[in-house]
Amino acid sequence: MKKLFLLLAFLGIFQISYAQDSIRVTYSQESDTLVKQRFIDRYENVFMTKVPTRQMLKVGYSGFGGVGFRIGYEYKILPNFSLEAAVFTTKNQYNAIPISYSETSDIWMNANARWYYNMGKRVNQEMRSSNFSGGYFGLSYEQALHYASDGPQLKERGRFGLLYGFQSRFFNRGYIDMSVGLFNRGYIRDLLWVNLYEHRRYFTAKDFVLTTRSSFGFALGDWKKSRHSPACEVLLCDEQVSGQWKLQIPNITLGLRLQRGNTSIAYERRIGQSPFWVQADVHAEAVRNAGPFISLVTYQAGSGVELRYYYIQKAQVRRGTGGGNLSGPYLGVGATTFIPGFDSNIDSGKYKDHAWYHAATASWGYQQRLFKRIYVDGSLSYSHILNDSSTYLVPPKMLSIRVAFGFTF
CATH class of the missing domain: 2.40.160.20 (Porin)
Incomplete structure (x- = not known):
């Protein structure tokens, strides 16, 4: 009796498994009914x-x-x-x-x-x-x-x-x-x-x-003015940056008689979590002009360091409109050293001169980062030559406007 029961149970399991394998599966494909859509670039x-x-x-x-x-x-x-x-x-x-x-x-x-x-x-x-x-x-x-x-x-x-x-x-x-x-x-x-x-x-x-x-x-x-613009997606209002390199886009002129170029590279670093930043930079500019009787090269190269205070940075963080991202108005004090000079070659001989200068600087400016890879830095700057010299190749005191535009990395 026990063997007969086991045999019936085995046959029942076999029929169930066979019935599962015999299920017919059919596939069908329906054409897409969605209309063509245009997705707006932000x-x-x-x-x-x-x-x-x-x-x-x-x-x-x-x-x-x-x-x-x-x-x-x-x-x-x-x-x-x-x-x-x-x-x-x-x-x-x-x-x-x-x-x-x-x-x-x-x-x-x-x-x-x-x-x-x-x-x-x-x-x-x-x-x-x-x-x-x-x-x-x-x-x-x-x-x-x-x-x-x-x-x-x-x-x-x-x-x-x-x-x-x-x-x-x-x-x-x-x-x-x-x-x-x-x-x-x-x-x-x-x-x-x-x-x-x-x-x-x-x-x-x-x-x-x-x-x-x-x-x-x-x-x-x-x-027509746009009421809604993704400003923070471009300006990266809440971005946190502890330091950045900045390469100014150079102005370049190339010709057979005239060649000119200038650029600068700087590194800016935050001091702890404060709104104070330190920037160090090097810059250079050169102009070469060749004529039938004379050739002249003028140049200027230098470096400097500046302490910057982004004075509304903390208020921007509290309001949620900014962060520690090197963007906003600032006050700066610093020092720079540079060497202007010239080298000329004429029929009567060669003449050249240069001089080292050290200057103290103060500035009020505004810097803005864009898309993480672009920066604009404009400032009203005052410089005062510190070392005494009887012949100045640059003005001893100068109030000027400076603008830098380039890439960050």
């Missing part, structure tokens, strides 16, 4: 690529030939073609905009025609609206309006340039414009006096220069 509200714009007034920093100011007005006459008129100042030999020595800045006017070569295609693809954000080719003409008292008093005929660049809106009130241009000559301030008569010619192959240009600042226009 940075459209940063660079305003979908905001139609026909005219724009721009006021800000100018890297055209060095640090300076620029004000310009750009107007769209076609969806991908615009005209611009501007006035700007060029750099001086102190790599700043002296306020107490304002006669060292030259004033220029500038007229541009720009073709935004990819604008029409992107508008047709509904990727953007007709505005001033995008790559462009340009034709430029520049004419000096005023020369500094220490510069040449020769009336200049102007210069032409072909440009390739990129311009973009930034939030409701900002813009950035960077380009590379081929010009038929350099700025008159960089020329040797013995070359000025030859400078009257419009097109001399040896005078052509390839130069970088940059400009950024505030913009006003006829666009």
Whole structure:
């Protein structure tokens, strides 16, 4: 009886397992019923690529030939073609905009025609609206309006340039414009006096220069203002940074007769958890000008250290609008040492000179980090030469405005 029961149980389990294996499984596929959707890039509200714009007034920093100011007005006459008129100042030999020595800045006017070569295609693809954000080719003409008292008093005929660049809106009130241009000559301030008569010619192959240009600042226009912009996603309000390296984007000019370049690199470090930071930097600038009878090299190199106090940092942390991220207004005191000099070679012989200077500095400025990899640092700075010298290659006292724009890492 027991064996018969075990046999029936075994047969029952076998039938159950066999029935499970005999289940038919069928597959079917249904077509997608979702409609095509467009996902909005969150940075459209940063660079305003979908905001139609026909005219724009721009006021800000100018890297055209060095640090300076620029004000310009750009107007769209076609969806991908615009005209611009501007006035700007060029750099001086102190790599700043002296306020107490304002006669060292030259004033220029500038007229541009720009073709935004990819604008029409992107508008047709509904990727953007007709505005001033995008790559462009340009034709430029520049004419000096005023020369500094220490510069040449020769009336200049102007210069032409072909440009390739990129311009973009930034939030409701900002813009950035960077380009590379081929010009038929350099700025008159960089020329040797013995070359000025030859400078009257419009097109001399040896005078052509390839130069970088940059400009950024505030913009006003006829666009609809965005109420909601991802400011903190760009400015990284709650980012915590204990230190950063900063590399300034150089201004470079390359030609057969004229070469010029300048840059700086700095490291900034926080002191504990306080709003005090220490910055150390090195900087250099050099200009070489070669003529038929004379060649001249001028240079300046130096280093400095500065103690910075970001005086609203704690209040930003309490309000949740900022953190220890090296962004905000600051007060600074520091010291710098630098060596300006020149080396000339003329028919009668070689002449050169240089001098070491030590200076105390005080500054009031504002620094801002963007996208973790970009920084802007502008300041009102006062410097005072400490060591005594009978011959100054730089002003002993100077109040100036300085702007640095570059990359962080």
